Amino acid sequence: MTSVTDGGGGGGERADARRNRAKVLAAAGEAFAEHGIDVPLGEVARRAGVGAGTVYRHFPSKQALLEAVFARQLDELVASGERRMARSAPTEAFFGFLLEVVGTSGRRGPVCEVVAADGSWPHPLLTASVLRFRQVLTALLHAAQRAGGVRADLGPDDVASFAAGCVSMVGARRDRAAGLGLARLALEGLRPSGSVTEHPVFRDGLASGCAECGAALTVRPTGRPVRYCGATCRQRARRRRLAG
Structure with a gap:
């Protein structure tokens, strides 16, 4: 498998050209991460320590x-x-x-x-x-x-x-x-x-406590979500609704 960092140039590509390509790729990765993709290729060349012509020889466009x-x-x-x-x-x-x-x-x-x-x-x-x-x-x-x-x-x-x-x-x-x-x-x-x-506790709309007194509720896996801890709080809430 041809490595991306080798540039795919094979034996015909000079070692220094492969090193320059690798330096450009590393510098470009850092520049894009720090400043976004609008970084000019000249800045990439500066970071890599090569000339702009070297960048364009390996990568003729920003997309490449x-x-x-x-x-x-x-x-x-x-x-x-x-x-x-x-x-x-x-x-x-x-x-x-x-x-x-x-x-x-x-x-x-x-x-x-x-x-x-x-x-x-x-x-x-x-x-x-x-x-x-x-x-x-x-x-x-x-x-x-x-x-x-x-x-x-x-x-x-x-x-x-x-x-x-x-x-x-x-x-x-x-x-x-x-x-x-x-x-x-x-x-x-x-x-x-x-x-x-x-776990049945993950139910939409489940109250975290009694709507009347705030006491912890016993979770039921089926049926309507529990709103009150018992009959006393349920009747108390009903009387309040009727009085209002």
């Missing part, structure tokens, strides 16, 4: 650079997922991978948005990287499910959507550490014991 940056980042995640599968227990590998995807989302966000929104230019490089990412995610998920660590009714699309939601959650918090803490808590819902359908 965006695609290459995102593909490189996906390939880094793929390599990490493969290492986790080889070195860690299935459930640990799965959740560790998802936390890495969510935790590193800050440097990928702007690039992801552009690539997802722009369908007018070809991205075979990106398509291949996305396919590899999906394959690793699916392998991690199925291994964790076989080990009993993840709900059996989830598929790769469900997990990808869940991870995207966690990324949004982290981005919505000014305190990134707090956002990551919430993401960890949310990811616990992927475990078999996290299924809310097993």
Whole structure:
């Protein structure tokens, strides 16, 4: 498999050209994450320590650079997922991978948005990287499910959507550490014991206490939601309604 960071140039490309390409990709990733996708290519060249001509030789357009940056980042995640599968227990590998995807989302966000929104230019490089990412995610998920660590009714699309939601959650918090803490808590819902359908207390419109005296209520799994703790409070509330 040809690595994105190698530039796909093979043996005919000089070593210094490959190094320059890698430096441009790294600098572009940092610049896009810090300042958005409107960063001029001249700034990318400055950060990479190369001339503007070097950037344009490798990436003739901003779109081409965006695609290459995102593909490189996906390939880094793929390599990490493969290492986790080889070195860690299935459930640990799965959740560790998802936390890495969510935790590193800050440097990928702007690039992801552009690539997802722009369908007018070809991205075979990106398509291949996305396919590899999906394959690793699916392998991690199925291994964790076989080990009993993840709900059996989830598929790769469900997990990808869940991870995207966690990324949004982290981005919505000014305190990134707090956002990551919430993401960890949310990811616990992927475990078999996290299924809310097993617990009848999750009912819409359920009162948290007696509407009359505020006492704790006994939850009923079926029937109308409980509003009063007993007959005394129910009659008291009825008399108040009639008097009003």
